[in-house]
Amino acid sequence: MGPDLRLVFIGGGSGIASLGPALVRRGLYSYHLVAAFDSGGSSGLLRRHLGGPPPGDLRNRLLALADRSYPATASLAGFLNQRLPEYEEAAREIYARIRGQRFLEAEAAGSMAVVQGLLESFEKKAGPGFPLSGACLGNLALLGGRYLFGSLMAAAALLAGLIRAPAELALVTEEEAELAAELPQGGLVVGQDRLTRLSLAEIKDFFLLDHQGRPVRPSLCPQAREFLSRADIVVIGPGSFFTSLLSCFLVSGLSETVAASGARVVLVPGSLEDPERRGLTPVQIYQIWTQVAGEIIDTLVLDSAWPKEKVSGVETIWLDLPFISGRYQAEALLEALLSLV
Structure with missing residues (x-):
């Protein structure tokens, strides 16, 4: 098995994502084609209100590939994996509090500033009345990146660098279906x-x-x-x-x-x-x-x-x-x- 082995994984959901930490521990660089038809939970809500392919499976796979051996990376991945409460009033209160957080670790501060920028981009597009109940912060950041860079894949590439994921990811299609x-x-x-x-x-x-x-x-x-x-x-x-x-x-x-x-x-x-x-x-x-x-x-x-x-x-x-x-x-x-x- 040579160092240039090219592994490509196809599919969505948590099944393949469970392999992510094992790939990182083995030092294997991998490529992932992620399903694009999720319609439940936070992804379903985002699709209904904002259109486009869902970010959920992409975010799930991305965070599974985070190199958590670095404390700052683990903190950032944990932040992106946070899900807001199901009750709208509580979700807005907690989201406002989260958006005001600042990381103390010097290494995480710059990355967190980038993520804050992605969330601001999402807020501008979604508007102040967008329902936040049950939303995952990583999904919101990916959508913010889609509005800034033109695609979810570009946003995923940015986040992959921030969390040191040794991988490249893409949806099987960028078209909504x-x-x-x-x-x-x-x-x-x-x-x-x-x-x-x-x-x-x-x-x-x-x-x-x-x-x-x-x-x-x-x-x-x-x-x-x-x-x-x-x-x-x-x-x-x-x-x-x-x-x-x-x-x-x-x-x-x-x-x-x-x-x-x-x-x-x-x-x-x-x-x-x-x-x-x-x-x-x-x-x-x-x-x-x-x-x-x-x-x-x-x-x-x-x-x-x-x-x-x-x-x-x-x-x-x-x-x-x-x-x-x-x-x-x-x-x-x-x-x-x-x-x-």
Whole structure:
């Protein structure tokens, strides 16, 4: 494993983010293509009021990659991860207090001044009446950076430098789109946060919608093509199979770019506890994957709890990976992934 190994991770949510600290501890530089369809919580509120792709998954991944061995960096990452109360009056009071804070550590003072500038940019765009209840400060800072620099990715690059994250990040698409699914009985469920309650076995079809409710295939982010052009290994997952992983491949051009990269492509669906895979076998999962994303997978990595069912056409590896709160133990999974290179 050489020092120039190029690791690219695709997906959203907390599954891949749990690998972040392990990547930092190992001194591995990594590239991340993050899902862009989150519609719940703070991200959903920001999307409804201000439009554009959601910042939540990008912020989650970014902060997971912070080098917290530096006290000032750990303090700044903790600040960006703070979430305001759900009650609007309390949220405004605490936000005003937080905005008045000044870091005593000399190293953190300059970084904090930059973050304060991002928050001021957000405030100017959002206006004084914008609801702050439940908002995450990192999301607000990213949106402030979007208004200053023209994209969430530029804002993420700035914050990555401040928190010493050894990584580059991009959304799979900069275009706004909503994840939706058609049910067998004909109903339509719209919104990533609502679809997490459903198993793929309960869904007839799924797709992306634009802001007018029309089916859309948004364009792949240009940074994604650059990340993948020199990839050695592309890791899809771990994460919620449908809303976090497969949804990324509804973006036009991602499957083709992954296939053309020449990299080893590894799919890590995650644990059997994921409700989105309820009732599906490894063969069914791979069949669904190929229907949506094509035959791009070289290796399928499954925990040993999965049925020992051979999947034709790919190398299937069962690993005894310990779980903590339903997620793979990060160090063990990373070691397994690096052994495939």
